[in-house]
Amino acid sequence: MNGEPVLLEVEDLSVDFELRGVSINAIQSVSLKVSAGETVGIVGESGSGKSVTSLAIMGLIKEPGFLRSGVVRIFGEDMLKLSRRQRRKYLGRDISMIFQEPTESLNPVFSIAQQIDEVLKSHGSMNHEQRTDRVLELMKIVGMPEPEKTLRSWPHQLSGGMNQRVMIAMAIACNPSLLIADEPTTALDVTVQEQILKLLRRLQQENNMGLIFITHDLSVVSTIADKIIVMYAGQVVELCATDDLFQQALHPYTEALLKSLPENYSSANKRMDSIKGSQPAAGEILPGCRFQPRCNYARELCSQQKPVLNAIEEFSPRAVRCFYPLVYDSGTV
Amino acid sequence: MPALLSVSKISKSYRESTGFLGTREKEVLSEVSFELESAQIFAVVGESGSGKSTLARQVVMLEQPDSGEIFLHGKPLQSEAAVHQQIRMIFQNPVASLNPHKRIYQQLEEPLINYAGLSQSERANRIRQSLEHVGLDADQASRFPHMFSGGQRQRITIARALILNPEIIVADEAVSALDVSVQAQILNLILDLKDEMGMSWLFITHDISVVNVIADRVMVLYAGKVMEIGRVKDVLENPLHPYTRKLLECVPKMGASLNMDFNEELSYPDVVVPSTESGCVYRNRCPLADQICRESEPPMISSANQSAACFKA
Numbered sequence: 141m142n143g144e145p146v147l148l149e150v151e152d153l154s155v156d157f158e159l160r161g162v163s164i165n166a167i168q169s170v171s172l173k174v175s176a177g178e179t180v181g182i183v184g185e186s187g188s189g190k191s192v193t194s195l196a197i198m199g200l201i202k203e204p205g206f207l208r209s210g211v212v213r214i215f216g217e218d219m220l221k222l223s224r225r226q227r228r229k230y231l232g233r234d235i236s237m238i239f240q241e242p243t244e245s246l247n248p249v250f251s252i253a254q255q256i257d258e259v260l261k262s263h264g265s266m267n268h269e270q271r272t273d274r275v276l277e278l279m280k281i282v283g284m285p286e287p288e289k290t291l292r293s294w295p296h297q298l299s300g301g302m303n304q305r306v307m308i309a310m311a312i313a314c315n316p317s318l319l320i321a322d323e324p325t326t327a328l329d330v331t332v333q334e335q336i337l338k339l340l341r342r343l344q345q346e347n348n349m350g351l352i353f354i355t356h357d358l359s360v361v362s363t364i365a366d367k368i369i370v371m372y373a374g375q376v377v378e379l380c381a382t383d384d385l386f387q388q389a390l391h392p393y394t395e396a397l398l399k400s401l402p403e404n405y406s407s408a409n410k411r412m413d414s415i416k417g418s419q420p421a422a423g424e425i426l427p428g429c430r431f432q433p434r435c436n437y438a439r440e441l442c443s444q445q446k447p448v449l450n451a452i453e454e455f456s457p458r459a460v461r462c463f464y465p466l467v468y469d470s471g472t473v
Numbered sequence: 474m475p476a477l478l479s480v481s482k483i484s485k486s487y488r489e490s491t492g493f494l495g496t497r498e499k500e501v502l503s504e505v506s507f508e509l510e511s512a513q514i515f516a517v518v519g520e521s522g523s524g525k526s527t528l529a530r531q532v533v534m535l536e537q538p539d540s541g542e543i544f545l546h547g548k549p550l551q552s553e554a555a556v557h558q559q560i561r562m563i564f565q566n567p568v569a570s571l572n573p574h575k576r577i578y579q580q581l582e583e584p585l586i587n588y589a590g591l592s593q594s595e596r597a598n599r600i601r602q603s604l605e606h607v608g609l610d611a612d613q614a615s616r617f618p619h620m621f622s623g624g625q626r627q628r629i630t631i632a633r634a635l636i637l638n639p640e641i642i643v644a645d646e647a648v649s650a651l652d653v654s655v656q657a658q659i660l661n662l663i664l665d666l667k668d669e670m671g672m673s674w675l676f677i678t679h680d681i682s683v684v685n686v687i688a689d690r691v692m693v694l695y696a697g698k699v700m701e702i703g704r705v706k707d708v709l710e711n712p713l714h715p716y717t718r719k720l721l722e723c724v725p726k727m728g729a730s731l732n733m734d735f736n737e738e739l740s741y742p743d744v745v746v747p748s749t750e751s752g753c754v755y756r757n758r759c760p761l762a763d764q765i766c767r768e769s770e771p772p773m774i775s776s777a778n779q780s781a782a783c784f785k786a
Contacts, residue, residue: 185652186623300521329520329679330723334731341731356652359725386728400657402682403727411664412686414657418622 144175147318147350148197148235153210155189155196157422164423166192166205167374169449174318174350179341181365181382182354183397187419189374190354194320197352198237199227214318233263236311240323242303246295252306253291259313278309282339301332305339312343318350319343325360337364358397362386367457370394373419373430376449380458390458390465392435429462437464475547476508477673478532478560478641483541485527501527503697504541507690509641512671514663516688516705518681518720524697525677529645532675533562545640558588561634565646567626571618577604578614581633588637603632606670607662624655631662635672643675648683660687681720685709693717696754703779713774713781715759753783761785 153170156163167189174180184190195201197212199219212219214235219227239245247255253275260271279287282305295303304324311319321340325333341364344351355361361368361382368385370378370393378391389395398404399413417434420426428443429435435442441463449461482504489499502524509515519525530536532543534556543550550556564570572580581600585591591599601611607628618626627647634642644663648656664687666672676688684691684705691709692702693716701714712718753771756762771782 185654330681330725331520331719333725334723337725337731357725358653359727362728363725363731383728397653398727400654401727402656402660402680402686403724405686411661412657414661415654418624418655421622 144177144348146173146175147214148172148174148352149211149213150193150197151211151213153193153196153212154208155192155201155205156208157205159204159423162423165208165374166422167196167371170210170371170376172369172376172379174352176317176350177344177348178367179344179351179353179365181361181368182352182371183356183358183361183368184371185356185419187373187422188371190356190371191322192374193371194237194322194352194354197320198231198235199224229263232259232316233314234316235318235320236314236316237320237322238304238307238311238324240326242300242307242327243295245307246303248295251292251294252298256291256306256310256313259310263314274313278313281312281343282306282309283335284309301328301336304328304332304336308336308339308343312347312349315347316349318352320352320354322354323356324353326355326357333360340364359401359403370397375430375461376459377431377461378459379449380455384455384458388467390452390460390467391431391462392437392466393431395466396434396436437466439464475544477511477546478509478675479544479547480508480528480532481506481542481544483528483531483538483543485524485531485536485538501697502531502538505694505697505699506541507692507699507702509673509675510689511640511673512667513689514667514674514676514687516684516691517675517677517694518679518684518691519694520679522696523694525679525694526645527697528694529562529643529675529677532641533557533560533643554588558637559639560641560643561637561639562643562645563627563630563634563647566650567623567630568618570630571626573618576615576617577621577629580618580629581614581636584633584637599636603636604629606635606666607632622655624651624658627651627655627659628662631659631666635666635670639672641673641675643677645677646679647676649678649680656683663687681709682724693720698754699773699782700755701779701781701783707779711779713779713786714755714783715761715785716755717781719758 150170150172154168155166157166170193172180182190182193196207201207207220214230256275256278257271260266260274266274275291276287279291284290284305325336328336340351343349353361353365365382368380368382369376370391372393378394389398396415400415405412415434420430428445429447432438432442447461447463449459451459483502484500484504485502486498486500488496491497505528517525517528531538534550534553545559578600581603582596585596585599600614604611604614609625609628648659651659663674667674688705691705693700693714695716701708701717708717712721751770752768753766756766765784771784773780773782774786
């Protein structure tokens, strides 16, 4: 968004995993930018590298994974040059994260109050009383019914939706400038999902927070994101403003993803449009485009050369990794 | 002619701990009835805690209902062994439902050894056919599960379900763990199997948007009770029950931004009403609920192709 300060800048981020002496590329040359108050959605199927991207941003890539290249700047500070100790000052305070499985992400042997308190203890300078007040306040912010009682309960006593709200309370405890949500609603029922999306949206607008929303679900991300990044097999294949994506997908993969949504099913053809085949296996190196074997529009060039992510000036911000982006083919724009 | 599968007023309760040494009965299914016709797909939709998986366990005879009866071709379900040949089940997570230490061939052969009494070459034939039906290469049968992708593994579990030529397959969230593009492939496969082999499916899902693609009839469950049941076209296009409408509303629509009202009180629907109280189980979440909904339980109100348990329908 124009005028808002840039919170996060990721440039040319590549992560490899080394298995049995062979390096396997997980993400290749991912770049993105998030400004205050902006929501960036990262969409991709399993194995597309969307979670690895978020872990790399947080500096949480562990052995056998390693960073091949890239810069991650938070408020202009190069995170990857900091020591572990220095980085921890930022994590959880300025930038925090929520995960897909709330019940598994919480510690089963601590009460809800203790777990939220822990975050405040490690980052703030609050005394015990102030922390207790803040914990209660957080429970009210995330809309927990009977906050006092819930604080004394343990994760196994709460439902998935309630645990996810506890995770959100922990994540926003120190008013982070940037929140990364990795599939935060995937394990939840639709009715709960709707409420969690609204909660995230509200918190974001009230605190002018930057939000990275990672999901495999294009329809969920379309309701909340300003900008969408589509990933396939470790690469960004398309980047654009949310509205543009649904007007016209440029990358054949994006188009195919849109078509395979149940809501785009028309009873006339009796079958869903699906993408033939499956993603290249980890470590499989193709000479050309990574989507080419599954692409309906592939031509000779696609199996010989690797396409690069090309910015398209007239529809900024928009970029596509394809030799024959759809829009130019059909000539609709 | 009796329906292929007819479930009549089945109820099931489990014991629930209420604290130190205390237990109480919790009813998770309450007088659920429906019929599955031959070569049809019947969808059961509900959120977590609605009793949909409990229903599946009763149908495949993993458990006995407390009351009510289940009929197959008009005859009550009796011997487990017979039921396990005629009704097969597939689960949500294909990774967890295949044995990682056994080759695909062995895993597909197991039901044949247990139930079919075929010779070795006949078994090999069946395995080949079954893999081909689900679009896999029969030469891959000697591989282990980890050598397949998630979508392929779900195809293998479907092949294993098909191998005894059952009449009904119960699929419990069979596409929920899959990516959308793979989900589309598996949904197409299920439709193909229905059309080509006349297979009937009891398709259990939390995702009402999938129902439109796949099912002929649908039943909406909430807190163990049937809220609405009918033809998919009628129920999805003209939902009578407020809960069905809510479910449809909450499905995120492509490109439609969230309907945000900053004064709106966010209310979380995860509190399930105890079924011991009188009145409609959905009343606490229902925007239309009034006096009568709190006092008495709504009856099933039926029209030609659709019924709903609601006073306001």
